[in-house]
Amino acid sequence: MLRAALPLLGLPLAGAGATEEPTQEPGSPGEPPPGLALFRWQWHEVEAPYLVALWILVASLAKIVFHLSRKVTSLVPESCLLILLGLVLGGIVLAVAKKAEYQLEPGTFFLFLLPPIVLDSGYFMPSRLFFDNLGAILTYAVVGTLWNAFTTGAALWGLQQAGLVAPRVQAGLLDFLLFGSLISAVDPVAVLAVFEEVHVNETLFIIVFGESLLNDAVTVVLYKVCNSFVEMGSANVQATDYLKGVASLFVVSLGGAAVGLVFAFLLALTTRFTKRVRIIEPLLVFLLAYAAYLTAEMASLSAILAVTMCGLGCKKYVEANISHKSRTAVKYTMKTLASCAETIIFMLLGISAVDSSKWAWDSGLVLGTLFFILFFRALGVVLQTWVLNQFRLVPLDKIDQVVMSYGGLRGAVAFALVILLDRTKIPAKDYFVATTIVVVFFTVIVQGLTIKPLVKWLKVKRSEHHKPTLNQELHEHTFDHILAAVEDVVGHHGYHYWRDRWEQFDKKYLSQLLMRRSAYRIRDQIWDVYYRLNIRDAISFVDQGGHVLSSTGLTLPSMPSRNSVAETSVTNLLRESGSGACLDLQVIDTVRSGRDREDAVMHHLLCGGLYKPRYRPRIPPALAHHPEAPYCSYSQATHHVFLS
Amino acid sequence: MALCGKVSKENFNNIPDLELNPIRSKIVRAFFDNRNLRKGPSGLADEINFEDFLTIMSYFRPIDTTMDEEQVQLCRKEKLRFLFHMYDSDSDGRITLEEYRNVVEELLSGNPHIEKESARSIADGAMMEAASVCVGRMEPDQVYEGITFDDFLKIWQGIDIETKMHVRFLNMETIALCH
Numbered sequence: 001m002l003r004a005a006l007p008l009l010g011l012p013l014a015g016a017g018a019t020e021e022p023t024q025e026p027g028s029p030g031e032p033p034p035g036l037a038l039f040r041w042q043w044h045e046v047e048a049p050y051l052v053a054l055w056i057l058v059a060s061l062a063k064i065v066f067h068l069s070r071k072v073t074s075l076v077p078e079s080c081l082l083i084l085l086g087l088v089l090g091g092i093v094l095a096v097a098k099k100a101e102y103q104l105e106p107g108t109f110f111l112f113l114l115p116p117i118v119l120d121s122g123y124f125m126p127s128r129l130f131f132d133n134l135g136a137i138l139t140y141a142v143v144g145t146l147w148n149a150f151t152t153g154a155a156l157w158g159l160q161q162a163g164l165v166a167p168r169v170q171a172g173l174l175d176f177l178l179f180g181s182l183i184s185a186v187d188p189v190a191v192l193a194v195f196e197e198v199h200v201n202e203t204l205f206i207i208v209f210g211e212s213l214l215n216d217a218v219t220v221v222l223y224k225v226c227n228s229f230v231e232m233g234s235a236n237v238q239a240t241d242y243l244k245g246v247a248s249l250f251v252v253s254l255g256g257a258a259v260g261l262v263f264a265f266l267l268a269l270t271t272r273f274t275k276r277v278r279i280i281e282p283l284l285v286f287l288l289a290y291a292a293y294l295t296a297e298m299a300s301l302s303a304i305l306a307v308t309m310c311g312l313g314c315k316k317y318v319e320a321n322i323s324h325k326s327r328t329a330v331k332y333t334m335k336t337l338a339s340c341a342e343t344i345i346f347m348l349l350g351i352s353a354v355d356s357s358k359w360a361w362d363s364g365l366v367l368g369t370l371f372f373i374l375f376f377r378a379l380g381v382v383l384q385t386w387v388l389n390q391f392r393l394v395p396l397d398k399i400d401q402v403v404m405s406y407g408g409l410r411g412a413v414a415f416a417l418v419i420l421l422d423r424t425k426i427p428a429k430d431y432f433v434a435t436t437i438v439v440v441f442f443t444v445i446v447q448g449l450t451i452k453p454l455v456k457w458l459k460v461k462r463s464e465h466h467k468p469t470l471n472q473e474l475h476e477h478t479f480d481h482i483l484a485a486v487e488d489v490v491g492h493h494g495y496h497y498w499r500d501r502w503e504q505f506d507k508k509y510l511s512q513l514l515m516r517r518s519a520y521r522i523r524d525q526i527w528d529v530y531y532r533l534n535i536r537d538a539i540s541f542v543d544q545g546g547h548v549l550s551s552t553g554l555t556l557p558s559m560p561s562r563n564s565v566a567e568t569s570v571t572n573l574l575r576e577s578g579s580g581a582c583l584d585l586q587v588i589d590t591v592r593s594g595r596d597r598e599d600a601v602m603h604h605l606l607c608g609g610l611y612k613p614r615y616r617p618r619i620p621p622a623l624a625h626h627p628e629a630p631y632c633s634y635s636q637a638t639h640h641v642f643l644s
Numbered sequence: 645m646a647l648c649g650k651v652s653k654e655n656f657n658n659i660p661d662l663e664l665n666p667i668r669s670k671i672v673r674a675f676f677d678n679r680n681l682r683k684g685p686s687g688l689a690d691e692i693n694f695e696d697f698l699t700i701m702s703y704f705r706p707i708d709t710t711m712d713e714e715q716v717q718l719c720r721k722e723k724l725r726f727l728f729h730m731y732d733s734d735s736d737g738r739i740t741l742e743e744y745r746n747v748v749e750e751l752l753s754g755n756p757h758i759e760k761e762s763a764r765s766i767a768d769g770a771m772m773e774a775a776s777v778c779v780g781r782m783e784p785d786q787v788y789e790g791i792t793f794d795d796f797l798k799i800w801q802g803i804d805i806e807t808k809m810h811v812r813f814l815n816m817e818t819i820a821l822c823h
Contacts, residue, residue: 470770477751485671488661524755530766
């Protein structure tokens with residue numbers, strides 16, 4: 001792939017000497033050094049890593065400053081602020097050094113900045129929701145992107161024929177198609193950054209976000225194909241080349257997914273055996289996921305698809321196998337890396353825009369592109385949704401469609417791809433670069449700023465923060481079974497049928513192979529929810545000042561009012577203060593031991609079975625009606641209440 | 645199969661895929677439940693004909709976009725009532741603790757490593773949760789008898805059952821049972 005051909009750390013090395021004080025070696029070689037130097041300035045030895053660290057530091061400090069003002073962050077999404085900051089910094093650097101220093105280099109972007117973000121989203125993707133909506137996601141990703149690319153490219157070419165684009169923009173139909181293909185893809189980084197602050201309902205989010213991830217394959221193929229057609233010259237393109245293009249779409253996407261799944265399998269398998277070497281568990285997760293990305297890049301397959309599939313596929317088994325601490329480590333490291341990468345990307349986007357030597361302005365092209373991407377996206381969404389609604393279980397209504405078309409944000413991927421174009425083959429590159437910059441800025445700033453008020457105005461269904469309740473979990477499982485049964489009875493092999501088949505296959509073969517034996521045995525979603533709720537209530541009980549150890553024999557018959565427990569519980573507080581691209585808001589850190597015996601011990605401990613005080617204090621009336629009771633003492637309370 | 649146009653419980657047992665379903669017995673019962681068939685307040689029919697079968701299937705009808713708010717609420721209530729009848733096996737209008745325990749045990753029966761004791765505590769916990777949602781604070785002497793249908797509706801308030809509980813049939817002729 002063209003991406004890999006570029007130098008890796010293009011970031012800090014270009015002409016860094018121009019911005020810093022000239023360094024001097026203490027004496028040139030051949031001369032005796034003038035005595036022992038007390039202090040030596042060794043800038044160029046630490047230059048590269050220091051600059052990288054400095055940029056990350058600046059980005060993080062900027063984030064802190066932004067969040068000092070609640071008002072600003074509630075109105076303006078972070079990505080906007082970062083891009084503007086980048087612009088300012090770029091301006092400063094330009095003024096000081098008289099030439100643009102730091103750019104968003106495609107090599108750095110694709111190899112170092114993009115993988116953490118994609119890994120984070122893939123790993124924390126709610127897989128049930130993803131697969132429920134897979135049909136819609138795939139349609140939008142494949143058909144939608146193709147539609148966008150071709151219509152935008154063709155329309156721009158039409159614009160040029162009509163004379164609205166200046167003739168100095170030397171581009172033919174193929175060039176415009178190439179440009180269309182890179183500008184038409186919805187960008188996962190931008191979508192995440194903006195939608196994360198908006199909190200639309202999960203279905204909408206997963207469709208837009210899933211589309212942005214899965215359209216990578218289409219973008220890669222289109223870009224490659226158009227690029228090679230341009231290089232070959234439009235006269236030499238034959239029919240077989242078109243067919244090869246179509247075939248490569250399948251190869252790239254399925255191949256990428258396959259690579260991801262292979263690595264997911266390897267990852268799950270290796271974590272099964274890391275019981276004695278717990279410390280390397282987080283490392284394994286990152287290494288293998290990154291290896292999946294790099295392998296797919298190497299084979300010119302869709303790397304984003306590979307990492308997404310890897311994260312999706314391995315999560316269930318890895319979470320079961322690795323220790324509690326490793327789970328926390330993995331989660332926070334991933335979030336940190338992703339957040340960091342996202343910040344840097346937006347900042348560098350801002351900085352790169354300042355370098356005017358890289359772009360050339362043409363109003364017709366810019367305005368035309370802006371109009372066409374918005375228009376054709378909206379049109380595409382409406383058409384596809386109309387078709388999809390014939391097949392979907394839950395139809396997508398008009399408001400969803402508006403949000404979907406408006407939420408089709410372009411971002412850094414488009415920018416990186418346009419920088420990669422070869423100016424000798426595509427003379428209009430500079431115009432394309434300018435247009436891409438304007439488009440990216442427009443979508444991130446204007447659309448990013450206005451999407452929140454739009455969502456509020458349209459009264460889009462927002463995401464409901466469901467506290468996990470036991471009843472809900474039970475009922476969901478009952479549903480799944482009922483629906484699968486109905487499909488069995490009717491003989492219709494619908495969605496639920498296949499889900500059920502997959503779950504059984506997974507339970508019988510995959511989970512046994514990939515999960516640690518102790519984890520496999522008590523693996524059950526209902527039990528998990530019950531366990532977590534138990535622990536959570538126990539924690540909050542203790543936090544409220546209750547004493548678990550001495551509550552032996554206390555019959556606490558009054559029911560907890562769940563609302564008060566939930567609002568004041570420590571885990572809830574932790575949840576609220578956490579931030580980052582976290583789709584899975586209900587991930588509660590559990591004190592999971594994974595062994596039946598330890599579970600039983602915990603159970604008994606909570607019920608006060610181990611420690612019995614010699615002297616039982618008289619229960620003050622206030623404590624007898626203590627509102628927070630651990631889940632397990634429900635058994636005692638149950639007996640009291642139900643069997644009376 | 646069904647030669648005389650009627651189906652009995654044994655025919656359901658012949659469906660191979662259904663055997664793997666842990667709550668199979670409850671589901672089969674639901675098909676013959678008089679309350680679902682709208683034939684009476686309790687009891688089971690011995691056989692059902694095609695019309696009865698369709699009556700049961702109608703509970704799984706997807707929500708039409710042309711329906712107004714009131715119809716949607718009605719549809720929702722019907723679906724929840726179907727579910728309620730599945731849990732309330734003795735038809736007394738309340739889901740008692742025993743019945744709930746029964747349901748949970750069946751749900752977890754697929755996993756041989758979870759003991760009955762755990763299933764019972766889960767059921768107890770769920771019942772407590774339901775009680776707290778429906779009744780709130782209770783006095784120590786108050787007895788919570790069971791979940792009534794109204795309580796059941798309350799539990800389900802935030803959740804979208806209309807969108808979860810339906811099956812989309814593209815082609816009604818694929819009903820294998822009724823050739």
